[in-house]
Amino acid sequence: MVADRRDTENLVIDALLYQNDRMYTQALDTPGSDADALDEQALELRFLARVDAEQKIEPKDWMPARYRNTLIRQISQHAHSEIVGMLPEGNWITRAPSLKRKAILIAKVQDEGGHGAYLYSAAETLGVSRDQLIDQLLSGKAKYSSIFNYPTPTWADVGAIGWLVDGAAIMNQIPLCRCSYGPYARAMVRVCREESFHQRQGYDLMLQLAQGTAEQKKMAQTALDRWWWPALMMFGPSDANSTHSAESTRWKIKRFSNDELRQKFVDFTVPQAEFLGLTIPDPLLRWNEPAQRYDFGPIDWSEFEQVLKGNGPCNAERLAARRDAHAQGAWVREAASAYAEKRKHHAG
Numbered sequence: 001m002v003a004d005r006r007d008t009e010n011l012v013i014d015a016l017l018y019q020n021d022r023m024y025t026q027a028l029d030t031p032g033s034d035a036d037a038l039d040e041q042a043l044e045l046r047f048l049a050r051v052d053a054e055q056k057i058e059p060k061d062w063m064p065a066r067y068r069n070t071l072i073r074q075i076s077q078h079a080h081s082e083i084v085g086m087l088p089e090g091n092w093i094t095r096a097p098s099l100k101r102k103a104i105l106i107a108k109v110q111d112e113g114g115h116g117a118y119l120y121s122a123a124e125t126l127g128v129s130r131d132q133l134i135d136q137l138l139s140g141k142a143k144y145s146s147i148f149n150y151p152t153p154t155w156a157d158v159g160a161i162g163w164l165v166d167g168a169a170i171m172n173q174i175p176l177c178r179c180s181y182g183p184y185a186r187a188m189v190r191v192c193r194e195e196s197f198h199q200r201q202g203y204d205l206m207l208q209l210a211q212g213t214a215e216q217k218k219m220a221q222t223a224l225d226r227w228w229w230p231a232l233m234m235f236g237p238s239d240a241n242s243t244h245s246a247e248s249t250r251w252k253i254k255r256f257s258n259d260e261l262r263q264k265f266v267d268f269t270v271p272q273a274e275f276l277g278l279t280i281p282d283p284l285l286r287w288n289e290p291a292q293r294y295d296f297g298p299i300d301w302s303e304f305e306q307v308l309k310g311n312g313p314c315n316a317e318r319l320a321a322r323r324d325a326h327a328q329g330a331w332v333r334e335a336a337s338a339y340a341e342k343r344k345h346h347a348g
């Protein structure tokens with residue numbers, strides 16, 4: 001282990017020396033080159049060498065502005081998704097069918113709030129304030145995962161969300177545990193552990209319904225029909241239409257493409273649906289023996305676009321709920337600030 005690490009360090013040092021040499025030779029070749037621009041370029045090369053060597057980039061390290069902005073966008077969208085994601089299921093806390101299910105659901109929704117809090121903190125390490133991020137969400141400027149703009153009309157939707165939405169989230173987030181930005185990667189480790197509990201409680205709920213009365217089984221099937229395609233859309237546009245992918249892959253923020261992750265999710269989930277005795281609502285879904293994967297039908301991207309533009313079934317309702325909660329929580333924030341101020345005076 002120690003020898004391996006020394007080797008990696010030596011490789012990085014060599015890469016840096018080589019790159020520095022090249023920088024200076026190029027500088028000599030380019031009359032009138034700007035020293036600042038040169039510094040910037042050298043810093044970027046060193047940054048890329050560190051990313052290549054799988055070293056974590058930390059908040060105080062130099063990083064390209066585009067890397068910083070990509071992370072702020074991605075981490076804050078992720079944080080908003082966790083917080084807005086509390087709403088569709090939170091809707092069922094008062095109506096959960098048993099005390100046990102209520103306790104599980106409260107814990108799950110509370111976990112999502114915690115995920116939002118970790119992620120806002122991770123975004124703040126990049127020099128953006130939480131107030132700015134919350135403003136962006138409440139003004140409708142920031143995006144969050146389009147999946148949370150779908151309604152939860154029955155109790156089975158709570159199961160379908162845990163099974164499919166948290167299942168898709170795990171697929172997306174496990175590779176993020178190895179993301180090049182340290183605070184994001186570390187937040188993801190704990191988040192993924194909790195997501196796996198969420199996925200299992202959702203599957204357990206679906207299993208109970210699927211093995212219940214004919215009416216309960218139908219409820220589970222209808223929920224699967226509602227959530228299947230939106231869950232596939234959670235992986236984002238197909239690779240051919242994905243705008244941010246190439247740079248994010250270069251920077252090791254992204255490890256797999258949208259289509260690769262979507263395929264993994266389908267391959268993982270289809271046998272689970274079979275075990276439940278439920279039918280995935282896709283007539284084109286079939287096992288492809290030579291490729292060892294499931295082929296599936298085309299995704300209706302026009303629906304995805306509409307939800308992203310704010311025209312999904314619950315976009316307005318979700319934002320209104322967040323704005324209300326923010327307004328109603330103003331006194332708590334003020335009280336906490338006043339208390340912190342008072343403590344500071346006492347300490348001083």
Ligand SMILES: [Fe+2]
Nearest residue numbers: 082111112115
């Ligand atoms: Fe979460």
Ligand SMILES: [Fe+2]
Nearest residue numbers: 112166195198
């Ligand atoms: Fe979750």
